[in-house]
Each structure stands twice: as C-alpha cells, then as structure tokens.
Amino acid sequence: MTAPNHKWRQFKDVLMQIITFICAVLVIAPLVLVFYHLVKLGFGSLNLDFFTHVPKALGEKGGGMANAIVGTFILIGEAAIVGVPIGVLGGIYLSEYGGSKMNWGIRFAADILNGVPSITWGVVVYGLMVIPMHGSSALAGGVVLGMMMIPLVMRTSEEVLQLVPPGYREASLALGISKWRTILQIVVRTALKGIITGVLLALARVAGETAPLLFTAFGNLGWAHSLKEPIAAMPLLIYNYATSPYEDWHRQAWAGALVLLLLVLFVNIVVRVMTRDRFKNKI
Amino acid sequence: MAEFQNHSVALTVKNLSVYFGKNHAVKNVSLDITARAVTAIIGPSGCGKSTFLRSINRMHELNPDARMEGEIKLFGKDIYSRGIEPVVVRRRVGMVFQKSNPFPTMTIAENVTVGLRLNGVRDKKILAERTEKSLQMSALWDEVKDRLNAPAVSLSGGQQQRLCIARALAVQPEILLMDEPASALDPLATAKIEELILQLKENYTIVIVTHNMQQAARASDFTAFFYMGELVEFGPTTKIFTNPAQKRTEDYVTGRFG
Amino acid sequence: MMEQKTAGIQFGDRIFKWLTLLMAITVFVLVGLIGYELFVGSKPAIHKFGWHFLISSDWDPTNDVYGALPFILGTLVSSFIGLIIAVPISVATAVYLTELAPLWLRQPLVMFIELLAAIPSVILGFWGLFVMVPWLHKYLFPPLRSTFEFLPVFKGTDYGPCMLAAGIILAIMIVPIITSISREILRSVPPIQREAAYALGATRWEVTRIAVLSYAKKGIFGAVILGLGRALGETMAVTMVIGNAPQFVPSLFQPGSTLASWIANQFTEAIGDLFYSSLFELGLVLLGVTVLVNILAQLMLKTFAGPSVKPQH
Numbered sequence: 001m002t003a004p005n006h007k008w009r010q011f012k013d014v015l016m017q018i019i020t021f022i023c024a025v026l027v028i029a030p031l032v033l034v035f036y037h038l039v040k041l042g043f044g045s046l047n048l049d050f051f052t053h054v055p056k057a058l059g060e061k062g063g064g065m066a067n068a069i070v071g072t073f074i075l076i077g078e079a080a081i082v083g084v085p086i087g088v089l090g091g092i093y094l095s096e097y098g099g100s101k102m103n104w105g106i107r108f109a110a111d112i113l114n115g116v117p118s119i120t121w122g123v124v125v126y127g128l129m130v131i132p133m134h135g136s137s138a139l140a141g142g143v144v145l146g147m148m149m150i151p152l153v154m155r156t157s158e159e160v161l162q163l164v165p166p167g168y169r170e171a172s173l174a175l176g177i178s179k180w181r182t183i184l185q186i187v188v189r190t191a192l193k194g195i196i197t198g199v200l201l202a203l204a205r206v207a208g209e210t211a212p213l214l215f216t217a218f219g220n221l222g223w224a225h226s227l228k229e230p231i232a233a234m235p236l237l238i239y240n241y242a243t244s245p246y247e248d249w250h251r252q253a254w255a256g257a258l259v260l261l262l263l264v265l266f267v268n269i270v271v272r273v274m275t276r277d278r279f280k281n282k283i
Numbered sequence: 284m285a286e287f288q289n290h291s292v293a294l295t296v297k298n299l300s301v302y303f304g305k306n307h308a309v310k311n312v313s314l315d316i317t318a319r320a321v322t323a324i325i326g327p328s329g330c331g332k333s334t335f336l337r338s339i340n341r342m343h344e345l346n347p348d349a350r351m352e353g354e355i356k357l358f359g360k361d362i363y364s365r366g367i368e369p370v371v372v373r374r375r376v377g378m379v380f381q382k383s384n385p386f387p388t389m390t391i392a393e394n395v396t397v398g399l400r401l402n403g404v405r406d407k408k409i410l411a412e413r414t415e416k417s418l419q420m421s422a423l424w425d426e427v428k429d430r431l432n433a434p435a436v437s438l439s440g441g442q443q444q445r446l447c448i449a450r451a452l453a454v455q456p457e458i459l460l461m462d463e464p465a466s467a468l469d470p471l472a473t474a475k476i477e478e479l480i481l482q483l484k485e486n487y488t489i490v491i492v493t494h495n496m497q498q499a500a501r502a503s504d505f506t507a508f509f510y511m512g513e514l515v516e517f518g519p520t521t522k523i524f525t526n527p528a529q530k531r532t533e534d535y536v537t538g539r540f541g
Numbered sequence: 542m543m544e545q546k547t548a549g550i551q552f553g554d555r556i557f558k559w560l561t562l563l564m565a566i567t568v569f570v571l572v573g574l575i576g577y578e579l580f581v582g583s584k585p586a587i588h589k590f591g592w593h594f595l596i597s598s599d600w601d602p603t604n605d606v607y608g609a610l611p612f613i614l615g616t617l618v619s620s621f622i623g624l625i626i627a628v629p630i631s632v633a634t635a636v637y638l639t640e641l642a643p644l645w646l647r648q649p650l651v652m653f654i655e656l657l658a659a660i661p662s663v664i665l666g667f668w669g670l671f672v673m674v675p676w677l678h679k680y681l682f683p684p685l686r687s688t689f690e691f692l693p694v695f696k697g698t699d700y701g702p703c704m705l706a707a708g709i710i711l712a713i714m715i716v717p718i719i720t721s722i723s724r725e726i727l728r729s730v731p732p733i734q735r736e737a738a739y740a741l742g743a744t745r746w747e748v749t750r751i752a753v754l755s756y757a758k759k760g761i762f763g764a765v766i767l768g769l770g771r772a773l774g775e776t777m778a779v780t781m782v783i784g785n786a787p788q789f790v791p792s793l794f795q796p797g798s799t800l801a802s803w804i805a806n807q808f809t810e811a812i813g814d815l816f817y818s819s820l821f822e823l824g825l826v827l828l829g830v831t832v833l834v835n836i837l838a839q840l841m842l843k844t845f846a847g848p849s850v851k852p853q854h
Contacts, residue, residue, distance in 0.1 A: 009744050013744040013746040013747070016641070017641050017745075019633060020633040020634065020636050023629070023630045023631075023637065024633075024642070027654060027716050027717075027720060028650065028653040028654065030657060030713045031656055031657040031660065033672070038664070041671075085564070086564045086567050089560060089564035089565070090561065090564040090565035090566075090568070092561045093561035093565035094565060096561075097561060097562065098565065106566065106569075108839070109569050109572050110568045111835065112832055112836070113568055115770050115771075115832065115834075116774070116831065116832070118774070119776040119804050119805055119824070120575065120579070120774065121575075122808075123578075123579065123582070123808070123820070123824040124574065124578045124579060126808075127579075127582045128574065150567060150571065151571075154568065179554050184557075205659070207661075208659075208660075208661025208662070209662075210661070210777045211662070211805055214805055214808065214809065215808050238667060239666075239667075239777065242667045242670065242781065243670075243781065250671070257664045261661070264661060265656055268656055268659045269656070272652060
C-alpha cells in the first residue's frame with residue numbers, strides 16, 4: 001500500500017522540523033546571550049553611586065551615570081512633546097478624515113520616514129539646528145528623537161483608531177455631538193489604551209537611539225544647566241565608554257547597558273501584556 | 284417646545300429620494316408621521332427602510348456618496364434647509380441602533396449624560412436629574428440605580444439596549460428613531476423593549492424600523508410598507524395587517540413574499 | 542432654535558479637521574526637510590567632485606580630497622553578508638512559528654523575537670565588540686580561514702573587528718524584522734491552500750513547501766528587501782564591530798566602513814567645510830539608497846497582501 005518513498009518523506013518531514021527548530025533557537029540566542037553577559041558583567045557595578053553620581057575624572061574610582069540617566073529622560077520628554085501631539089493628531093486625520101488619495105500619500109511618506117537611517121536624522125538636525133544655534137544642545141537632541149517618533153506614532157495611532165467599531169461614532173453623532181467632540185471624547189477615548197501603547201513603544205525605541213544624538217545632544221560629562229547646552233544620554237555614554245580603552249569605563253558601560261536594556265525591555269513587556277488584555281476584552 | 288406638542292403631525296416627508304452614488308435607495312417617498320404615536324416601517328431587507336429612517340436625522344450623510352432630493356419637515360421646519368447643521372437636527376431627532384452600543388469607556392451614568400455633557404451642560408444637579416428621569420423612562424432605573432458608576436458594558440444585552448434608549452432620551456429629542464432595536468435580543472428582552480415603546484409614546488413620537496411583523500402589529504399605530512425603495516402602502520396598523528389595499532402588502536404581511 | 546450655535550459647531554469641526562490635517566502633512570514637510578538639508582549640506586562637495594565622488598576611493602583630509610566608493614561598497618557588502626546569514630534562518634523560523642511549532646510555544650517565541658528587535662543598537666554593538674568578536678576571532682575565523690584559504694575573500698590577517706563581524710551583527714539585527722513580516726505573510730496564506738495539499742496526502746513539510754512557501758514567495762521577498770533597507774542604514778552596532786577603516790578590501794577579515802558608520806565615526810572629528818560637506822553627501826547617498834530599497838519593499842508587500850501587512854519597527 002505505502003508508496004516506496006514513504007519513509008524518506010517522513011524522514012524529511014522530521015528533519016525539517018528539527019532544522020527549523022534549530023533556526024528558531026539561533027534567532028533568540030542573541031537575546032539570551034546579550035542579557036546574560038550584561039547581567040554578568042554589569043550587575044556588579046550597579047550601586048547607589050551609579051544612580052546618584054556623575055562620572056568621575058578619568059583614573060579616579062567610582063562615579064556614576066546620574067546625569068546620563070536624567071539626560072535620557074529629559075530627551076525622551078522633549079521627544080514626547082514634539083512627537084506625540086503631531087503623531088496622534090496626524091493618526092486621527094488618517095483614520096477619521098482623509099480621502100483615500102491623500103491618505104495614501106501620507107502613509108507612503110510616513111513609511112519612507114520610518115525607513116530613514118537614524119544617522120541621517122542626526123545629520124539633518126545638525127544642519128537644521130546645531131549649525132544655526134552654534135553648538136550641540138539638549139534641544140536639538142530632543143527634537144531629532146521627536147521627529148523620529150512622528151511617523152511611528154502616526155501609523156500606530158491610525159491603526160488602533162480604526163479598530164474602534166463604527167457603531168460608537170454613529171451613536172455619538174446621533175446624539176447631536178459634533179464630529180470633533182465625537183472623535184476626541186468617544187473614539188480616541190475608546191482607543192486610548194492602544195494609542196498609549198504605541199506611544200510607549202515609540203518612546204522605548206528612541207530612548208535607545210544613539211546615532212542621531214552623536215552630534216545633536218553630543219553628550220556631557222556633567223550636568224546640563226539648560227536645554228541649550230549639550231546633554232548626556234545613556235546610549236551616548238555607553239558608546240563613548242565602550243569605545244574607550246579604559247577598564248573602569250567598560251565596567252560602567254556594562255552597568256549602563258544593563259540599566260538601559262532593562263528599561264527598554266520593561267516597557268516592551270508591560271505594553272505587550274497590556275495589549276493582550278485589550279484583545280481579550282474585544283473578542 | 285410646548286407650542287409644537289399640539290401639532291398632530293410631527294414629521295412631513297415630501298417627495299423624498301435618497302441616492303448612494305448611482306444607487307437609488309429611497310424613491311420619491313411622501314408620508315406624514317403622527318406625533319405621539321408609533322410608526323413602524325416594514326419591508327424586506329434592502330427595501331430602503333433603514334435609509335429612510337437615517338435620512339430623518341441626516342445620519343445617511345455619513346456616507347460621502349449620499350445625496351437627497353425632496354423635503355423633510357420637523358414640526359413645520361425643513362431640516363435640510365441651508366444653514367441647518369446635521370448636528371442640530373440630531374439633537375432633536377434621537378436614534379437607537381440595531382446593535383446596542385453603549386460607550387465602553389464610560390459608566391452607566393456617564394453614558395446617559397454624554398449627549399448633554401458634550402453639548403456643554405455642566406450642572407451636576409441637572410445631570411443627576413436627567414440621569415434618573417431618562418433611566419426611569421427607559422425602565423432601567425430600578426435595575427441600575429445602585430450601580431450607576433459601574434461600567435456600561437457590565438449590563439446584559441437587553442439592559443444595554445435600554446441604556447442606549449435612555450442615552451437618546453436624555454438630550455430630550457422630539458422624535459425617537461429606532462432601527463430594529465430588538466433584533467439582537469432574546470424574546471424576554473424584546474418584550475421589555477416593546478412594552479417600553481408603548482410607554483414612551485405617551486410623550487414621544489417614535490419611528491421604528493423592524494423586520495418582525497408581529498412586532499409592528501403589536502407595538503405600532505401606523506405602518507408603512509416599503510418595497511424596492513418605494514413606499515407601497517401607508518396607513519393605520521390595523522388596516523395594513525387586516526385589510527391592506529395593495530396585493531404586495533398583503534403578500535408581505537401574510538408571509539407569502541419572496 | 543435650530544440655527545442656534547450652528548456657527549460654533551461648524552467652526553470647531555473645521556478647526557479640528559485643519560489641525561489634524563496640518564499635523565498629518567508634517568510627514569511631507571519632514572521628507573522635504575531631510576532631502577533639502579542633506580542636499581544643501583552636500584553642495585560644496587557635489588560642486589567640487591561631481592559624479593567622481595561616487596567612484597573615488599580617496600578619503601584624504603590632509604589634501605582635502607574625498608570619495609565615497611569604499612563606504613558604498615562596505616555598505617553593500619556588509620548588508621549582503623547580513624542577508625545571506627539572516628534570510629534562511631528568518632524564513633525557517635517563520636515557517637516553524639506558523640506551520641510546525643507546537644501551539645503553546647508560538648506566542649512566547651514571537652514575544653522573544655519582538656524583544657530582540659527592541660534591543661538598542663548600541664547595546665548590541667557593545668556586546669558584539671566585547672563578546673562576539675573575540676569569540677569569532679578565537680573559534681570561528683581560524684577554521685574558516687584554514688578551510689577556505691584558496692578563496693581570496695578569506696585572505697589576510699584578522700584582527701577581530703572586520704567586515705564579516707559587521708555582517709553577522711547586521712544579521713542579528715534584521716532577523717526579527719524579516720521573521721515577523723514573513724510570519725504575517727505565511728499566516729495570511731488562505732487555509733484552503735494548505736487543505737488542498739493535505740488532501741493529496743502531503744506531509745506537513747510538503748504542505749509547507751508546496752502550498753505555503755510557493756504562495757508566499759513574493760511577500761517573503763518583500764520582507765527580505767525591507768530587512769535589507771534596515772541593514773543598509775544600521776549605524777551604531779556596525780560602527781562598533783567593523784573596524785572603521787576608510788577602505789574597502791575584498792576580504793571578509795579586513796576592517797572597513799559603511800556609509801552610516803563612517804559618518805558616525807568622523808562627524809565629530811571633521812574639520813573644514815569640504816570634509817563636512819563630503820560627510821553630508823555620504824548621508825545623501827545613504828538616504829537615496831535606503832529610500833529606494835524601502836519603496837521597493839513597500840510596493841512588493843502591498844501588492845502581495847494589501848495594506849494589512851505593515852512593516853514593524
């Protein structure tokens with residue numbers, strides 16, 4: 001009954017299962033390894049000083065990354081101020097107003113922007129802000145991160161707004177509520193969790209960006225006293241320390257990388273748990 | 284509004300045609316809707332009855348291809364005349380949908396008052412009063428008065444639909460449109476809605492679209508039969524169901540229709 | 542009564558619509574701004590070197606002569622190495638995730654892959670420089686060289702950071718994006734395709750090969766191109782493991798540079814207008830290449846699956 005090549009076919013089936021499984025393991029191996037090495041090499045240098053002190057002069061023991069941690073949060077805050085309103089309102093236009101041709105153009109442009117290399121953004125903002133303002137600044141660093149967020153937030157906002165059933169819009173309009181209030185108070189409010197998710201993911205993404213900050217925020221071994229001064233950021237400090245020849249700085253860099261990775265992974269995991277709940281409720 | 288309530292005719296529709304692109308959905312319909320009575324619109328699906336209903340509060344305009352001809356007068360005033368915003372029409376003409384759609388982010392009380400709040404009513408006392416009154420009119424008050432701040436989605440399907448009725452009533456419309464309000468409900472909940480409709484007509488003019496003939500026969504005073512976008516017959520419900528003038532009406536109400 | 546407040550409502554609606562439109566079209570403004578700034582910055586270099594910039598291998602600040610060729614080649618070669626490594630692994634993983642893996646394992650694996658995509662580039666580069674490169678130097682490169690010594694691309698002493706290391710780190714970075722988009726493409730293959738093959742008595746792998754993969758070929762190709770677009774512009778991780786030499790040597794073990802890594806490496810050290818301008822022009826070239834590749838990828842993905850498959854970032 002069985003075809004002559006039956007055994008070979010079954011063998012091939014099992015073989016492919018094993019091969020694809022090995023590939024899946026290979027894919028996630030770097031994540032596990034990176035995490036393992038960061039904990040192994042960085043955890044020992046995490047102490048109170050790390051979070052409360054600025055870097056010490058070269059050769060002196062101790063010091064920390066307080067200025068870079070605060071700097072990263074300041075930059076993220078600026079980025080949010082630039083990127084969130086523009087992204088969310090643009091997403092509202094795409095979902096609630098635009099005609100199909102206009103929307104095609106906007107989506108196309110947003111997708112192009114999403115593909116622009118991060119270093120290119122840095123060069124552009126260097127020409128746009130750093131040269132005219134005669135120097136690197138926290139402001140330029142925040143603006144470049146904010147610009148990078150715009151297309152990301154716009155696309156995710158549009159996506160979640162379109163998940164809101166049309167029935168809610170109809171019910172609200174039928175109550176004689178104007179369209180803009182319907183959008184803000186009914187549609188956006190219903191999709192708020194999804195919008196926040198998108199914003200958080202975008203913030204987590206730009207929080208780890210280094211290339212666009214190299215010549216905009218520039219980095220600072222101490223505190224920045226105004227937004228017009230260069231400012232420290234964790235990714236920048238990690239890069240500078242990591243590419244330096246000093247053991248001490250390497251240790252600090254491992255600790256910094258561990259903190260930054262934990263921050264980014266934390267946001268990602270929280271957000272994914274949140275979204276899972278959202279879908280559970282919807283279906 | 285008091286001066287309107289003496290009118291026996293709430294709504295005058297004259298030569299109404301509605302198009303969606305090239306599709307002629309409602310064809311030259313004329314009828315008068317009596318105040319403080321229930322008018323049922325019946326007909327096979329796709330006959331234009333929902334479109335007709337939605338043209339009364341200009342909801343069909345949400346479709347960008349929509350176009351209308353003719354005239355609809357609400358207590359003597361043309362709701363399509365220039366300078367009249369659909370938003371204003373919709374405050375005077377309430378609507379309840381086939382699928383109950385309370386806003387999921389809001390509590391029961393917030394759902395009832397949303398139309399008022401988003402149109403600028405801030406006074407807490409007025410809002411509380413209106414909440415109670417609307418919920419009483421929609422026969423939901425006794426079931427929810429102890430949990431007004433519970434999420435609206437915690438209610439059962441039938442309760443949610445009565446909440447939607449309360450939400451529509453809270454803005455004090457002059458007419459209430461219902462688009463198959465009970466078609467997604469179980470028989471018990473349907474009975475409650477029908478009972479409610481009979482109570483509401485004491486104060487409101489109701490236009491209800493239904494595909495359920497028994498419902499039209501039980502709950503309405505007047506019935507309009509639509510077929511292929513045309514108004515075939517319109518008259519007192521008892522006449523339409525017992526002694527229709529048109530053969531097509533008789534075929535439909537006796538169930539002999541395609 | 543009906544006329545009351547009408548003007549206010551119209552006003553609010555109109556303002557809001559225009560406000561959102563204004564925000565939406567900032568994407569056009571940004572696209573224009575990027576092109577404009579890079580072009581203006583590049584002007585002196587374009588003026589001085591013309592098309593020769595693209596085919597010249599000189600990068601000589603002392604004589605103020607600059608050319609982009611080594612970086613263009615370095616970008617293409619490192620991305621190509623990344624693709625060669627990443628594509629088979631990604632597609633196999635996507636197949637495993639949609640067709641072969643036990644159901645309970647699929648969700649956690651997908652989550653891990655998404656987290657891998659979230660690792661900041663600088664951290665991956667740091668890890669690459671201090672953990673991966675020494676490991677490669679010790680365990681992978683020597684046997685590779687002794688086996689393939691007859692091939693010119695495996696010639697030369699290896700110091701650690703090199704083109705091959707950059708290719709491997711790029712592979713790690715683009716695997717998540719190719720995998721997750723391929724996975725969505727495979728999931729969108731209609732079940733009837735699979736059922737038809739099962740009904741013929743095919744094994745699971747045969748179903749995958751005959752019905753699923755052949756159907757999804759074009760979409761997967763789009764995912765690969767999107768991964769390429771990502772690899773071409775990747776900066777930090779590459780900068781940290783490629784060796785940063787302004788040269789292109791046709792050997793995997795030699796240090797080199799990509800357009801992005803060279804800009805990152807030189808920008809803060811640049812002196813003189815022409816130097817800066819040449820770095821801007823490198824950025825312009827990089828932008829041109831990545832935008833073209835991304836447009837190509839978008840078109841391929843859209844024709845395959847309509848607007849439902851979107852690139853993930």
